[in-house]
Amino acid sequence: MKRQRWLHSTAILGISVALLAPLTTGTASAAGAAGQAAAQPSEQVVVSTSPEAPAAADQGARTAAPCNVYNRTVLCWRTKLTVTVIRNRVVTGRLYGTITQTINLKTTSRAFSERISLKTDRIVGNAGGIRAGFSVSCGSGCRARSTGVNGKTLRVGSIIRGKISYSDGVRFGRVHQARTRYVLSPLKPGYVPGPATWRSPIDFRCDDRMRRTSTSRGPKAGCVFPRFTPTLTTMRSLRFIAPNIRTWQRRGAPKVLHRNNFLTAANRRAVCGRATLPPGWRPPAGWPLPATGNNRPSCDEYAFAGTNEGGARRGNGYGWVPLRENNSQGGRIATFFNQQRVLNATSARTRGDAFRVSV
Template structure:
């Protein structure tokens, strides 16, 4: 997989542009001291998203098993029993589980179907990888074992489910993986000493490079095998993209395996040692796009300006389902240039009607979507809005909750510029700085932005 090589850079970003320029560190520290500090941006399991593309596992099919059994029966020089492990399609797996459950209800001698293994993918047992920024999981209930005699006649079958979960941390270069396999049901006769072998391989710079949770470990009908182990990144001077792949075999010394083990990949971890954030080393799931939540109750008209732009300007920046994600810009010098273009001291005049007026801009100067990087060299060419006063409670978010347009907006502008009370502007900049740290947002990493109540 071809990736941009990400190198360290100073971490500075702010939404406030004017006579005073604050770095992410100072703004974030200010936000941390506020009693209403931003809540954690690391998403819960309910916010997980599905990995597209090669998300589902592939492996030998039932047809492959039948053909291999026929070849073995024709060419065998001595009687032998055979077995093969196949990957069912989701539809085939579901039909197999329904058939086993039905058999269990109508036959006293048939075993009931065991429950699926449980992890943060429970409810999404489709064999696909799902993730948040700090978790990746999968449950695949579609693995079938078939046991045949020397003539190719099926003697017995077993249906298995596998489950995996990787839990990484943005403040650690090590993470855990928990793997499970359950024999859900069986039919007929299975060979003695049926066992599971599983290998996990991870690419450099991961250690250990190979882990074997089970080596011909016995398993019986209804049993769940489960193990947790630790993996670690050995940090380099660039971002470390670590791919993990897996190999599963189920068999017995009493039966010849007709097919190779099932193999799959799709799990990926990105780690860095103080590259995305200068004082932090940690790991994330790189293909998950996190969401910055911006509260109206905390940021008032500054939040409303973002929502106005997302809904009324054609860019719809960061609006999931309508626009494209924003992308973090890490270069402090480029951020400064972006600010000067939109809100330089010669390009913005404070409005005395706005309490402690400041120049607020969206998309942020600290993103690649900044108007200054997309053809705008003066903030007057952005859509213009101004905060509207609604009260005198000394709570700025309540007193200045919304914006109104100033002049005409065509909807095709590359940015919006607003007259916003300074603290609302600065504190929202602090929230973005905290967000960058919490989710280890690297240069050009995408993120969504959602305005909440």
């Protein structure tokens, strides 16, 4: 009898749906499997998985808790597991479980880790004595090593806990983006395993593009979840810049920007190039005096010049702030980009990473 390959959960969707009906020992179970009779081994253990989709964490959250949520460096999600035992093309048992996975990235390292737990919630019929065959991969140039899960027996009430260590080999100036990939094979003596394959619900990204040269002191390689949009909040403490940003955001300037330093000079000229102080301008209350040198008025544009949304666009504008505060803003933005690994665009025509500005 020809053996069918079971390499992805979607490949077993047809049989798993047919097998979700309550267990019986009569002709109903046999009829449910009859359509697959020509392709199935007579003794088989099949796995199906139903992962839950995680949501972006609150912008103020530092960790991705509770599960099924993610932020810039932490992803947690759960997957429902069903193992179906088939003998002579009749369902003789099922095992139900829950897989919980948490990936922790580091913005300053290519190495990251994952915690995985497999809880057996219920066993029905002849689904006992099943061991977990487990493997993991993370794409080209990335190595993964798992411990604690492979070969362990699934028992009701017990939780199998494992750890996965990753090491990404991304080189200087390069970016590697992928999803982690998992294969779970149910091992039961005398039965042919039908593995399930699933991936992490979102991509991780490791890069070494933040340094100017391979020997510079800038941020070395690190990893993030690029789908999460980080929020810049350090403008809030700048006395004159913060209300300037609030003003233009209220007037329609975007709160989500995309980094693009290739556009900085042109965008700045378009907004501040011809800006002049209003006649009779006087320093407002709180302005550092005298209003000369580092305290002299400086044109502060929003949206930021070094973004795709900057320049003379509808809703954008400028205000006057002390030069020292404007210089401080530039340093704070650069620090935020480095800490969150907000990658620059690759040209004036492309878009870099998104980030949110909150004041």
